[in-house]
Amino acid sequence: MGINFKELAEKYQTPYYVYDFDYITKQYQELKGAFKARKSLISYAVKANSNLSVVKHLGDQGSGADCVSIGEVKRALKAGIPKYKIIFSGVGKIDDEIREALQLDILMINVESEAELKRVDIIAKELKVEARISIRVNPNVDPKTHPYISTGLHENKFGVDINTAKRMYIFAKQSENLDPLGIHCHIGSQLTELAPIKEAVNIVADLVRNIKSALKIELKFFDVGGGLGIVYDDEKLIDTYEYAQTVLDALFGLDITVVCEPGRFIVGNSGVFVTKVLYEKVNGSKRFVIVDGAMNDLIRPSLYDAYHKIEVLDKNENKSDCNVVGPVCESGDFFAKNIELPQTEHNDLMVIYSAGAYGFTMASNYNTRGKVAEIALENGKDRLIRRRETFEDLIALEEEYLK
Ligand SMILES: *Cc1c(COP(=O)(O)O)cnc(C)c1O
Numbered sequence: 001m002g003i004n005f006k007e008l009a010e011k012y013q014t015p016y017y018v019y020d021f022d023y024i025t026k027q028y029q030e031l032k033g034a035f036k037a038r039k040s041l042i043s044y045a046v047k048a049n050s051n052l053s054v055v056k057h058l059g060d061q062g063s064g065a066d067c068v069s070i071g072e073v074k075r076a077l078k079a080g081i082p083k084y085k086i087i088f089s090g091v092g093k094i095d096d097e098i099r100e101a102l103q104l105d106i107l108m109i110n111v112e113s114e115a116e117l118k119r120v121d122i123i124a125k126e127l128k129v130e131a132r133i134s135i136r137v138n139p140n141v142d143p144k145t146h147p148y149i150s151t152g153l154h155e156n157k158f159g160v161d162i163n164t165a166k167r168m169y170i171f172a173k174q175s176e177n178l179d180p181l182g183i184h185c186h187i188g189s190q191l192t193e194l195a196p197i198k199e200a201v202n203i204v205a206d207l208v209r210n211i212k213s214a215l216k217i218e219l220k221f222f223d224v225g226g227g228l229g230i231v232y233d234d235e236k237l238i239d240t241y242e243y244a245q246t247v248l249d250a251l252f253g254l255d256i257t258v259v260c261e262p263g264r265f266i267v268g269n270s271g272v273f274v275t276k277v278l279y280e281k282v283n284g285s286k287r288f289v290i291v292d293g294a295m296n297d298l299i300r301p302s303l304y305d306a307y308h309k310i311e312v313l314d315k316n317e318n319k320s321d322c323n324v325v326g327p328v329c330e331s332g333d334f335f336a337k338n339i340e341l342p343q344t345e346h347n348d349l350m351v352i353y354s355a356g357a358y359g360f361t362m363a364s365n366y367n368t369r370g371k372v373a374e375i376a377l378e379n380g381k382d383r384l385i386r387r388r389e390t391f392e393d394l395i396a397l398e399e400e401y402l403k
Contacts, residue, residue, distance in 0.1 A: 041260075
């Protein structure tokens with residue numbers, strides 16, 4: 001990566017996240033290029049890393065935004081993503097969110113239940129607009145990923161089954177307030193096998209053909225969701241071109257724009273989390289390396305038992321088994337368990353890799369810890385893109401109510 005972690009630590013203190021914007025560009029271009037045989041829209045999944053500068057950087061490349069709350073929609077707009085490239089997904093949209101999305105005139109609302117479709121219909125009528133919608137189909141395909149990030153099975157809460165989808169398209173066609181424009185599926189995250197994706201896109205493409213012939217609805221957008229996996233450890237990845245080809249093959253004969261909503265693939269390996277060693281200790285025979293970052297900064301190891309590669313900067317000797325833990329008062333506060341690391345000293349820097357996606361965006365203020373700084377690296381130059389939170393930031397919304 002060629003990042004001078006030490007210099008950044010001196011300049012911005014620790015812990016911090018740093019993202020390589022040139023890598024983000026490369027990932028975006030790779031995926032966009034893979035779909036070049038057709039009209040396509042890469043709609044970056046904002047929840048993976050929603051820093052305004054990250055979203056703007058992608059917008060500058062031509063990316064759209066896939067959003068799962070009105071907050072994310074407004075972030076995307078603030079970052080300069082054109083409204084006609086913004087999609088609003090999610091199983092539980094609030095009335096006010098639907099209203100605002102319609103008023104903001106974004107590309108489409110991705111509807112995930114019959115009940116929601118009826119709400120969108122009513123709200124569109126109130127506002128006297130026609131709501132552009134897509135329907136999220138749950139193809140009941142096992143994506144073979146971690147159960148917490150699987151979304152494509154009927155046992156998951158996402159989307160609707162094929163028959164429900166058909167009823168919804170009929171309802172939408174008959175309503176004056178709804179414009180059924182697209183179809184969507186997203187079967188899970190960190191996918192490393194092409195077969196389930198192939199199965200899903202073929203099921204959904206057949207549905208598109210069926211809707212066209214039986215219901216006379218010509219959909220304009222075929223959204224394959226996100227989910228492309230990245231290397232955390234030694235995963236073998238889906239080839240981007242094979243992926244795109246699989247999608248394009250499924251769409252043979254259809255005049256439809258492909259939408260793809262990658263999150264992790266774009267930003268996951270653009271970022272690392274850098275933390276500082278505070279202490280080492282041995283409890284019985286168990287060695288602990290205690291660092292200044294914690295689960296509130298990067299929760300993936302605690303939440304998903306996720307693996308992140310860890311290195312101690314400039315040290316490689318005298319390795320032994322240890323757990324890397326943070327200062328938060330939870331036994332679940334760890335970055336790694338039973339890994340081999342060199343003997344460390346106070347202030348050694350530790351680099352936690354693959355932290356660009358679902359890192360900062362899942363951070364909290366637990367234990368009254370301020371969120372850390374975020375730094376961008378572009379053309380070899382670093383710049384702050386979110387300052388470290390102060391104690392004053394943390395109490396700002398409570399202070400005035402103190403009696
Ligand atoms: C989370 C999400 C994505 C992005 O998933 P990645 O695995 O990060 O690519 C795309 N689409 C929808 C609807 C999502 O919820």
